[in-house]
Amino acid sequence: xxxxxxxxxxxxxAPNHYCPGCGHGIAHRLIAExxxxxxxxxxxxxxAPVGCAVVAYDYWNFDCSEAAHGRxxxxxxxIKRLRPQNIVFTYQGDGDLAAIGTNETIHAANRGENLTxxxxxxxxxxxxxxQMAPTTLVGQKTATTPSxxxxxxHGYPLKISEILSLxxxxxxxxxxxxxxxxxVLKAKAAIKQAFLNQIKGQGFSLVEILxxxxxxxxxxxxxxxxxxxxxxxxxxxxxxxx
Amino acid sequence: xxxxxxxxxxxEAIAEGAIRAGCAFYAGYPITPQNExxxxxxxxxxxxxxxxxxxxxxxxxxxxVYGASAAGFRAMTSSSSPGISLKQEGISYISGAQLPxxxxxxMRGGPGLGNIAPAQxxxxxxxxxxxxxxxxxxxxxxxxVQEAYDLTREGFAxxxxxxxAVMILGDGVLGQMMEPVTLAGKNAGKPLPKxxxxxxxxxxxxxxxxxxxxxxxxxxxxxLDLQKKYKIIEKKEKRYEGLFLKDAELILVAYxxxxxxxxxxxxxxxxxxxxxxxxxxxxxxxxxxxxxRMPGRKARYLTVEMSYGQMVEDVKLSSGCAEVDFLxxxxxxxxGEEEIVNKVNRMMI
Amino acid sequence: MIERVIIAGSGGQGVMLLGKVLxxxxxxxxxxxxxFPAYGPEVRGGTSYCMVVISDRQIGSPYIDNADTVIVLNNxxxxxxxxxxxxxxxxxxxSSLAGNFTASGVKLLSFPFTDIAMKIGNIKVTNMVVLGxxxxxxxxxxxxxxxxxxxxxxxxxxxxxLAANRMxxxxxxxxxxx
Numbered sequence: 162x163x164x165x166x167x168x169x170x171x172x173x174x175a176p177n178h179y180c181p182g183c184g185h186g187i188a189h190r191l192i193a194e195x196x197x198x199x200x201x202x203x204x205x206x207x208x209a210p211v212g213c214a215v216v217a218y219d220y221w222n223f224d225c226s227e228a229a230h231g232r233x234x235x236x237x238x239x240i241k242r243l244r245p246q247n248i249v250f251t252y253q254g255d256g257d258l259a260a261i262g263t264n265e266t267i268h269a270a271n272r273g274e275n276l277t278x279x280x281x282x283x284x285x286x287x288x289x290x291x292q293m294a295p296t297t298l299v300g301q302k303t304a305t306t307p308s309x310x311x312x313x314x315h316g317y318p319l320k321i322s323e324i325l326s327l328x329x330x331x332x333x334x335x336x337x338x339x340x341x342x343x344x345v346l347k348a349k350a351a352i353k354q355a356f357l358n359q360i361k362g363q364g365f366s367l368v369e370i371l372x373x374x375x376x377x378x379x380x381x382x383x384x385x386x387x388x389x390x391x392x393x394x395x396x397x398x399x400x401x402x403x
Numbered sequence: 404x405x406x407x408x409x410x411x412x413x414x415e416a417i418a419e420g421a422i423r424a425g426c427a428f429y430a431g432y433p434i435t436p437q438n439e440x441x442x443x444x445x446x447x448x449x450x451x452x453x454x455x456x457x458x459x460x461x462x463x464x465x466x467x468v469y470g471a472s473a474a475g476f477r478a479m480t481s482s483s484s485p486g487i488s489l490k491q492e493g494i495s496y497i498s499g500a501q502l503p504x505x506x507x508x509x510m511r512g513g514p515g516l517g518n519i520a521p522a523q524x525x526x527x528x529x530x531x532x533x534x535x536x537x538x539x540x541x542x543x544x545x546x547x548v549q550e551a552y553d554l555t556r557e558g559f560a561x562x563x564x565x566x567x568a569v570m571i572l573g574d575g576v577l578g579q580m581m582e583p584v585t586l587a588g589k590n591a592g593k594p595l596p597k598x599x600x601x602x603x604x605x606x607x608x609x610x611x612x613x614x615x616x617x618x619x620x621x622x623x624x625x626x627l628d629l630q631k632k633y634k635i636i637e638k639k640e641k642r643y644e645g646l647f648l649k650d651a652e653l654i655l656v657a658y659x660x661x662x663x664x665x666x667x668x669x670x671x672x673x674x675x676x677x678x679x680x681x682x683x684x685x686x687x688x689x690x691x692x693x694x695x696r697m698p699g700r701k702a703r704y705l706t707v708e709m710s711y712g713q714m715v716e717d718v719k720l721s722s723g724c725a726e727v728d729f730l731x732x733x734x735x736x737x738x739g740e741e742e743i744v745n746k747v748n749r750m751m752i
Numbered sequence: 753m754i755e756r757v758i759i760a761g762s763g764g765q766g767v768m769l770l771g772k773v774l775x776x777x778x779x780x781x782x783x784x785x786x787x788f789p790a791y792g793p794e795v796r797g798g799t800s801y802c803m804v805v806i807s808d809r810q811i812g813s814p815y816i817d818n819a820d821t822v823i824v825l826n827n828x829x830x831x832x833x834x835x836x837x838x839x840x841x842x843x844x845x846x847s848s849l850a851g852n853f854t855a856s857g858v859k860l861l862s863f864p865f866t867d868i869a870m871k872i873g874n875i876k877v878t879n880m881v882v883l884g885x886x887x888x889x890x891x892x893x894x895x896x897x898x899x900x901x902x903x904x905x906x907x908x909x910x911x912x913x914l915a916a917n918r919m920x921x922x923x924x925x926x927x928x929x930x
Contacts, residue, residue, distance in 0.1 A: 216615070224610050226473045232463070268463065
């Protein structure tokens with residue numbers, strides 16, 4: 162009998178710690194599948210963030226580095242410059258990439274570093290208990306915006322992908338979603354593109370994933386997926402940005 | 404045969420020492436008085452086939468060094484006091500992840516933006532840890548341009564040997580001053596094999612470089628491992644220069660630039676028959692406590708610093724003397740030879 | 753033997769280079785040397801200075817409070833550093849740009865260095881006219897070692913700079929030696 166579904170080699174046989182309905186598990190698996198499909202497991206180096214995915218290296222079956230909060234792209238820059246034959250990617254949440262690490266993000270992109278960035282946008286700080294993220298929507302209630310985010314004073318949802326797309330050093334930016342299986346497949350295609358760009362030496366590539374956080378959105382997993390489709394996408398439209 | 408002497412600034416000598424020690428990666432951010440160092444690296448690292456990056460911030464620079472070291476390469480960053488404060492986050496991570504690295508601090512006046520004049524007021528920050536957590540750096544304090552070159556090379560070897568961050572602690576005088584240098588000296592050693600480095604997991608299990616230990620007991624074990632390493636370093640890596648210690652009734656204690664001045668004062672005082680000695684700590688951590696524990700010694704101590712006495716407590720702890728005299732200035736002034744001589748004369752009446 | 757020299761002027765007058773050439777020539781002669789610059793924003797415009805110590809022993813502070821020789825190339829430098837000349841010290845002043853100065857216990861050498869440099873066709877070599885004057889007045893560093901530094905520093909194919917510097921040095925020496 163032919164085996165048609167199995168754990169990718171690039172994924173360890175380990176139960177993860179993510180909440181039910183969280184998007185991180187899907188993103189981890191997609192990356193692992195792509196690493197297998199492109200045959201790069203023995204030369205890929207992942208840089209994990211600070212945030213819910215802080216121990217992503219416990220799940221991926223390849224070399225990984227931790228990075229201080231927001232500094233993943235500084236760490237990745239050095240690794241890639243010294244090991245151009247390796248495939249180096251960062252995996253970062255919205256707080257990591259677009260708040261505390263905005264400087265590292267913009268400048269790595271602006272230098273045109275030949276890196277792949279997987280950017281998980283769930284509009285919330287998960288690990289610390291549901292505080293406002295730079296991508297939190299206007300009106301969205303969080304632990305630090307109990308009456309809902311207001312643009313003036315709290316800031317508007319930061320469209321970091323659009324900002325990055327303006328930089329000449331950036332090769333590819335696409336926003337995708339996990340809202341249904343079809344979109345997961347599209348997300349996978351985009352992530353694969355971002356890896357292939359690096360393999361071909363084409364430069365800085367970023368995929369932003371609208372990813373559900375049922376726990377801190379206060380929703381069921383199903384409602385959270387629908388929310389990414391019906392609400393988040395109004396602010397963060399899907400598609401290729403660059 | 405003696406090697407050719409060339410005239411170089413401390414900043415340039417540190418940079419050249421690093422390149423000759425096989426430093427493969429440098430990232431930095433401009434700040435006075437260490438700008439010659441970053442400029443030298445910008446010019447000469449690419450020529451040597453190495454990587455130079457002018458980082459967008461001190462934070463980025465130190466985290467690039469983290470990445471470079473995680474990838475298994477010798478790496479360095481440099482800055483001056485305010486910039487070193489910014490780097491503390493990364494230094495703490497480097498320490499937690501047990502990564503070798505060289506951090507150069509060409510100290511200037513503080514606190515705050517302070518000024519660009521030479522100072523030694525980052526002693527506490529350098530020797531006590533600086534960032535969060537239970538960790539130490541090896542701190543080496545050169546007193547001449549030649550020693551800046553030599554200690555940088557030695558620093559790389561120590562960093563690799565112990566998987567630790569080594570700080571080269573100089574000040575604006577040392578960084579800016581030009582002196583003759585001989586570009587030879589002790590070998591920095593071949594980089595040791597780094598089985599823990601991130602190279603891609605071909606033919607082995609994946610490596611992970613991290614400072615995060617969430618599992619119960621994990622961090623305590625990691626910290627105990629660090630402490631064990633620090634104990635070994637304390638035992639083996641103390642360095643100092645001692646002068647006229649045998650019969651000294653008063654011992655000057657100074658490091659770096661102030662030690663040069665103290666040494667001149669010492670010779671003048673000895674010329675007048677004063678029984679004065681000098682201890683010049685070269686490693687500030689580990690502090691050369693042994694130099695202060697000679698059996699039968701009944702000397703008083705006078706520390707001379709470009710700070711308001713940050714080294715005094717180490718001298719007290721090492722010597723067991725409750726009273727240690729102090730002469731120092733910080734914020735622009737350099738203690739003068741005359742000041743030291745006068746102070747000693749008053750003390751020895 | 754210890755010789756402590758402060759060299760000051762306005763940014764662009766070449767005082768840093770003057771100090772470096774002196775320090776390197778002294779090094780070639782076998783002395784211990786240090787060269788220490790003012791490294792603030794005054795490097796362009798304002799008063800720029802460096803300090804050179806030449807000694808037969810290990811040098812303590814490269815920072816000079818009491819100088820054996822003070823060289824000033826403009827008036828602000830004279831005002832700033834005239835108090836730093838030690839007892840029996842020497843002050844070399846550029847009378848093209850600096851005013852008069854007298855003090856007991858100070859040997860004063862005042863010449864129109866800028867004018868002399870212009871007369872030999874290159875205002876940029878003012879600093880080397882001054883160096884020639886200093887060499888002849890103090891007789892600590894040999895001109896031969898200075899010429900070796902010139903050779904080492906001049907970019908290849910820039911022989912005219914070398915010639916201009918040599919001539920400037922000679923003119924400076926003549927001011928003292930006649």
